[in-house]
Amino acid sequence: MRELDRVLRAVAAKDVTVTFVGESGSGKEVMTRRLHDLSPRRKGPFVPINCTAIPDTLFESELFGHERGAFTGATERGLGKVEMAAGGTLFLDEVAEMPVALQPKLLRFLETHRFMRVGGTRKLEVDVRVVLATLRPLEEEVRAGRFREDLFYRIQGIVLTVPPLRERRRDIPALIDAFVAQLSAIHDCEPPKLMRSARAALLAHDWPGNVRQLRNVLEFVTILRAGQTVRLQDLPPGLGRTTAAAAGSALAVDTDQPLATIVDQVVDHVIAAERGNLTRAAKRLGVSIRTLQRRRRA
């Protein structure tokens, strides 16, 4: 994540289209918010749009707005998301789900920053930065004919991968504390206290549903164990048992990464394998516990 943050800082100030690729629940919108906050556009609006949530027939109007009388029920002029995002950032989540018929209009907008409202006759210009996100690499969608090749090449400039939670386990303790506090507030109950064994199991789990799944598990224990301790056996079935094998000694590392990132992955893996016990993890890595703690804080 440190490497991703470094890249975010570098690209934030540049007016380029950025595409985030990452598994569902990995935090693509949070990364986009951070990009917006780091950019000179931070004083402008941040407008997210989930491309899966809009029916095909309404998509163009939702994105570009409409003039009065453009279609039945359009009794007034409606602003689209691109206009609402003027001076700020427009975030198109799950862009691969955008109707193919509308993709040429998005391409034209990305190239010219000009658009026309549905039923309109005048071209409007808007200053907006577009950030896109997708669950899987768009090449697959292009091959399947669901995503236009020209649009694909237009947005290929800066593609950033948001790592899944299992590849950034050091984020888990802070996420646990924040979610438990917030969920206790939402459900108006005393926060539960997670025992070391339960924390270790959460740290070691592979989280196929990423941050969203972690939050759901914590909501479960916050409600069921409000004001009480949470032991390993209080976690939902399956948690804590799939991980012992997964957190064994084998670790596949992508060597096309900076050394610091690889070291982080090894450290996280060993801590997970030792179920959060830093003393044992330090011994296994042949370093002092202080070195390990310093490394985790870095």
Next chain:
Amino acid sequence: MTARPVTAGRRRVALLARASETRTALADYLTNAGFEVHASDELAAPASCGALVWIGEPGEPGEPTASAVRSLMKRARTQRVVVVTSRPKALAELVASHGARLHVLPAPVFGWSLVDALRA
């Protein structure tokens, strides 16, 4: 023809938080987001501010929180009030009686949740 930005211009916001570290960090964040911030550790509603943000103490019981917010709403009169608290349910009645003028967020929140609430 250029579409005009929809957002309002610079807005004055009173940020009320007892914890100085939280106050400083959020004041910086909101300033960077384009707000003019008047930070204070006291319950106050400066008339020059269009909105108030009140950050409750972590773990503070519901009744003192509700009482503080009730008092703040009286002082605020017409200003929009955003409250961050670990006891949002304790404010349910106040939210019902003040409608959109009172916006309650369960703590902890990202800085941008405050920005969204202030711009809503």
